[in-house]
Amino acid sequence: xxxxxxxxxxxxxxxxxxxxxxxxxxxxxxxxxxxxxxxxxxxxxxxxxxxxxxxxxxxxxxxxxxxxxxxxxxxxxxxxxxxxxxxxxxxxxxxxxxxxxxxxxxxxxxxxxxxxxxxxxxxxxxxxxxxxxxxxxxxxxxxxxxxxxxxxxxxxxxxxxxxxxxxxxxxxxxxxxxxxxxxxxxxxxxxxxxxxxxxxxxxxxxxxxxxxxxxxxxxxxxxxxxxxxxxxxxxxxxxxxxxxxxxxxxxxxxxxxxxxxxxxx
Amino acid sequence: xxxxxxxxxxxxxxxxxxxxxxxxxxxxxxxxxxxxxxxxxxxxxxxxxxxxxxxxxxxxxxxxxxxxxxxxxxxxxxxxxxxxxxxxxxxxxxxxxxxxxxxxxxxxxxxxxxxxxxxxxxxxxxxxxxxxxxxxxxxxxxxxxxxxxxxxxxxxxxxxxxxxxxxxxxxxxxxxxxxxxxxxxxxxxxxxxxxxxxxxxxxxxxxxxxxxxxxxxxxxx
Numbered sequence: 222x223x224x225x226x227x228x229x230x231x232x233x234x235x236x237x238x239x240x241x242x243x244x245x246x247x248x249x250x251x252x253x254x255x256x257x258x259x260x261x262x263x264x265x266x267x268x269x270x271x272x273x274x275x276x277x278x279x280x281x282x283x284x285x286x287x288x289x290x291x292x293x294x295x296x297x298x299x300x301x302x303x304x305x306x307x308x309x310x311x312x313x314x315x316x317x318x319x320x321x322x323x324x325x326x327x328x329x330x331x332x333x334x335x336x337x338x339x340x341x342x343x344x345x346x347x348x349x350x351x352x353x354x355x356x357x358x359x360x361x362x363x364x365x366x367x368x369x370x371x372x373x374x375x376x377x378x379x380x381x382x383x384x385x386x387x388x389x390x391x392x393x394x395x396x397x398x399x400x401x402x403x404x405x406x407x408x409x410x411x412x413x414x415x416x417x418x419x420x421x422x423x424x425x426x427x428x429x430x431x432x433x434x435x436x437x438x439x440x441x442x443x444x445x446x447x448x449x450x451x452x453x454x455x456x457x458x459x460x461x462x463x464x465x466x467x468x469x470x471x472x473x474x475x476x477x478x479x480x481x482x483x484x485x486x
Numbered sequence: 487x488x489x490x491x492x493x494x495x496x497x498x499x500x501x502x503x504x505x506x507x508x509x510x511x512x513x514x515x516x517x518x519x520x521x522x523x524x525x526x527x528x529x530x531x532x533x534x535x536x537x538x539x540x541x542x543x544x545x546x547x548x549x550x551x552x553x554x555x556x557x558x559x560x561x562x563x564x565x566x567x568x569x570x571x572x573x574x575x576x577x578x579x580x581x582x583x584x585x586x587x588x589x590x591x592x593x594x595x596x597x598x599x600x601x602x603x604x605x606x607x608x609x610x611x612x613x614x615x616x617x618x619x620x621x622x623x624x625x626x627x628x629x630x631x632x633x634x635x636x637x638x639x640x641x642x643x644x645x646x647x648x649x650x651x652x653x654x655x656x657x658x659x660x661x662x663x664x665x666x667x668x669x670x671x672x673x674x675x676x677x678x679x680x681x682x683x684x685x686x687x688x689x690x691x692x693x694x695x696x697x698x699x700x701x702x703x704x705x706x707x
Contacts, residue, residue: 241568241569241571242566242567242568243567243568243569243596244566244567245566245600246563246564246565246566246601247565248563248566249562249563249603250603250667251558251603252561252602252603252604253561254556254559254561255556255557255559256553256556256557258554258559259555261552262555405554409519411553411554411555413554413555415555421628441555441557443555446557448557448559450555450557471561473561473604475604
């Protein structure tokens with residue numbers, strides 16, 4: 222009997238020593254995930270249109286450079302791209318044989334007040350416009366432009382806060398305000414509409430990739446499930462490619478420092 | 487270590503003794519026994535989940551789902567998942583020296599809490615309880631008065647009850663599954679009251695089972 226109890230005690234000890242935990246904790250750290258996703262898509266939308274504005278500034282610099290220096294400017298601003306100029310006033314940014322962006326000018330420099338340039342992404346259905354509405358002040362207007370899976374609308378005012386005319390977006394100081402919205406088509410999988418407007422001007426300085434301050438107010442709609450979310454995103458600071466963003470959604474606020482950029486185009 | 491050596495020597499003797507029993511004609515008729523057991527097992531095999539994961543191969547396509555915004559993003563997370571391990575009751579009618587047939591009832595529960603992503607406070611709980619019942623056959627290949635070695639096999643039904651309480655709601659559900667246990671090597675030590683362990687075993691009861699049993703001689707001969 223003693224032997225039996227000894228054996229049982231040992232086996233029970235083995236059982237007790239074995240942990241009852243069979244799966245460790247998920248330990249999520251994000252509590253504003255929906256707001257973060259809304260912010261990243263909004264930011265990507267703005268960045269993509271600002272990118273076209275940047276193309277316009279660089280093309281203007283390229284056009285107004287003497288022929289002997291054009292290649293230097295191309296290598297500086299369009300390192301991996303080629304520049305096409307097949308028709309008068311029509312310029313293209315090329316990647317191998319693909320047209321990334323087509324720009325049609327009105328023969329005026331983009332820095333001339335009253336100039337209106339039209340531009341179109343490679344597979345977009347419509348042209349959008351960049352107008353110079355005052356010295357160092359432009360308006361970007363995007364109306365029902367369908368590109369890839371998105372249908373886009375945007376209306377931005379871009380102000381260069383430097384005295385000199387900016388040769389490119391990355392080299393100068395800017396402030397951007399405005400609004401936009403984007404909708405995915407049914408071919409994409411999830412039909413979503415995102416509307417946003419800037420609450421504070423988005424501030425760009427040459428030391429950062431994009432914005433170091435400013436913010437958005439964002440609404441997102443799931444068009445299939447009839448759901449709606451609200452969020453705000455605010456740039457706290459930025460350094461190079463890194464930025465610190467404060468996201469608020471569903472009544473909670475979280476600061477992110479490790480966000481990557483979404484890229485549409 | 488001494489105990490293990492003693493156990494080994496005993497089992498060797500038992501084997502030789504049984505061999506003699508098989509060779510020599512039986513002097514006495516075997517009296518059938520009612521054999522009752524209660525035991526505990528660790529690491530029960532989650533049959534349902536394995537079958538489910540095998541049948542959901544195509545779920546890998548979900549990775550490529552084009553979700554732009556997760557409108558259903560949870561602001562809570564699942565905490566560590568625990569199990570009670572299994573508790574089982576076993577009844578075997580030992581019809582002769584080597585064969586017995588009976589049934590097993592097994593209970594095992596899994597549970598975890600949910601915690602708020604921001605505050606880390608508990609905001610809900612998930613509890614899954616499995617109750618299984620299955621017929622079991624046992625083949626005793628060493629049967630001496632104080633020591634037995636056996637193999638057994640059982641296969642049957644499992645009823646699963648799940649309660650899930652999260653900040654977004656409360657739900658309960660029932661579903662059925664299969665259950666069973668296969669033991670290649672089991673040992674008992676003792677005569678009427680005995681201890682047992684299933685060492686080489688797998689199934690709903692676990693990968694290592696221990697417990698205590700009671701044998702009662704049947705009056706029927």
